[in-house]
Amino acid sequence: MKENKTSKQKRKFYDSGEWKHMRDNYECKECKRQGRVSIDTNEYSESVKRKKIQLVVHHIKELEHHPELALDEDNLETVCVDCHNKEHGRDF
Ligand SMILES: [Zn+2]
Ligand SMILES: [Zn+2]
Numbered sequence: 001m002k003e004n005k006t007s008k009q010k011r012k013f014y015d016s017g018e019w020k021h022m023r024d025n026y027e028c029k030e031c032k033r034q035g036r037v038s039i040d041t042n043e044y045s046e047s048v049k050r051k052k053i054q055l056v057v058h059h060i061k062e063l064e065h066h067p068e069l070a071l072d073e074d075n076l077e078t079v080c081v082d083c084h085n086k087e088h089g090r091d092f
Contacts, residue, residue: 009067028055030083053080058087 028036043066058077061069079087 006064006067009070010063012038027078028053028080029077030079030087053082055080056084058084 004085055078058070058079060077061068064071066075
């Protein structure tokens with residue numbers, strides 16, 4: 001059961017919280033490329049009333065195919081959920 005093993009690894013990775021240390025400046029890199037700045041304001045949204053976005057870590061090489069690169073900084077990119085969905089071709 002290769003797939004089960006992979007999703008377990010994935011869960012373990014996201015639960016570990018290790019990747020959170022790698023988020024650079026809490027910005028979406030993809031938005032930045034397009035001249036927008038999206039900052040993860042979840043913690044401060046009450047006071048600053050900024051647009052809430054959620055940042056996720058995107059694996060340039062998919063974890064499913066490259067589980068060994070799960071914590072490889074070169075393979076990580078901080079993006080917001082919107083950009084992440086686009087990155088994966090999901091349309092909501
Ligand atoms: Zn974005
Ligand atoms: Zn991704």
